Amino acid sequence: MKVLQNKWALLGINLAVGLAFFLIAAPALQLEHLINILFYFGACWLFVGIFLWIVHGGFFDGVVYGFRKSFERSFKRRDYLSDNDTVPSEKVSISFVKAACFQGIGLLILMLFLLAWFYAG
Numbered sequence: 031m032k033v034l035q036n037k038w039a040l041l042g043i044n045l046a047v048g049l050a051f052f053l054i055a056a057p058a059l060q061l062e063h064l065i066n067i068l069f070y071f072g073a074c075w076l077f078v079g080i081f082l083w084i085v086h087g088g089f090f091d092g093v094v095y096g097f098r099k100s101f102e103r104s105f106k107r108r109d110y111l112s113d114n115d116t117v118p119s120e121k122v123s124i125s126f127v128k129a130a131c132f133q134g135i136g137l138l139i140l141m142l143f144l145l146a147w148f149y150a151g
Contacts, residue, residue: 091119
């Protein structure tokens with residue numbers, strides 16, 4: 031778990047995995063394929079980070095509360111307001127949200143540098 035706490039080590043692992051995909055799966059070793067792979071990795075990390083940021087902000091808490099309330103009523107239970115049920119915003123760690131956004135932004139910035147180099151040359 032120490033790797034997940036160090037955002038630079040995780041970025042290095044993402045770059046190594048992206049480079050491995052590039053060397054294994056690319057039909058030709060062209061910069062365009064590396065740019066595409068970095069975009070896919072960066073977009074996935076950024077999507078996860080933004081989605082978890084929205085969940086952490088409490089956007090889905092009302093929906094979860096409504097579903098719990100309606101399911102408890104349909105099963106004729108009266109404990110739909112129990113305190114032991116947690117909402118999604120309490121389960122998401124803000125440190126993981128920041129780490130995922132950092133990974134996505136870091137990979138996309140590197141992809142943009144490579145894209146500028148690709149079109150400049």
